[in-house]
Amino acid sequence: EDLTAFIQAMPKTELHVHIEGTLEPEMKFQLAKRNGVALPYNTVADMRASYNFHDLQSFLKIFYEGKSVLLKEQDFYDLTYAYLTKAAYQNVLYSEIFFDPQMHTDRGIPFETVIMGLTRAQADARRQLHIDSQLVMCFERELSADSAMRTLEMALPYRQHIVGVGLDSDEKNNPPDKFRTVFARARQAGFHLTMHCDLDQLETHEHIRQALEDLHTDRIDHGGNILERADLVAVARRRGVAFTVCPVACGWLRQNGENINIVRGMLDQGLKVTVSSDDPAYMKGNYVGQSLIVAQGDAALSRQDLLTITRNGIDAAWISAAQRKDYL
């Protein structure tokens, strides 16, 4: 059954999208021109053709090249407003947006510049496009725990603009436990917690275990390899931990020569699975609507499955009980 129209019309949430990963080549050129920044490509087509990666590390190298054009508050505003416009047109009612402050503060851009651009766009989009959103601040896990702690402290004056903290970037030899004290402090300050456990990483099961049992995370981003461990599935199910799966980036698990669809597997195991886009500008422009269409095709999702995913998204969102009731 072709459920494309059904998916397009469905009200949606998105809980896993990196704002820097929504920077489309067209805007990259526009901001480069405005800011007098040189780019290593001459055309949008050349830039798109360079978006060629085969694993997390090769992806991150391309992804980090894009940040050079983001300098002023207005750049962060334009980036965020463009994403929220696309999301609103796909019937996204609510989005939780990741941002990586260290990508910017490490280049000398003040934290305040980043957060003011993002929050001003959110406020305008709320009013003009009727899409609600909140920010989730991610730590870059290849940087030190000290750097993450300093970033957390930098964020405290903006506490009311940030609903949670996450962990992203290069997972190799950077387990969740490295940030145990940072996440404990974040929890104490009232932030919700999530962390990436990307697909097929070194020690992936141990990372998922640490996230669940040691750091008591509320959500896991990706986390597909949990399907290989019945004991961890049981823990996540009992605790109601949500998974933000991105079917375009990480849709399949290879197990004994067989391909297991992650969304299907998580639904079958009774895990709280949600669907998001991750870094749509680097993934052939697949925003959350297309990501759901891909998941539907790959996992043969029924209308019932799609409604379960929608409800899971509302359930896992870091919103008040009153707002949740509003969406249901």
Ligand code: HPA
């Ligand atoms: N995984 C890890 N780091 C990232 C990602 C991701 O999916 N997107 C942007 N930074």
Ligand code: ZN
């Ligand atoms: Zn991600």
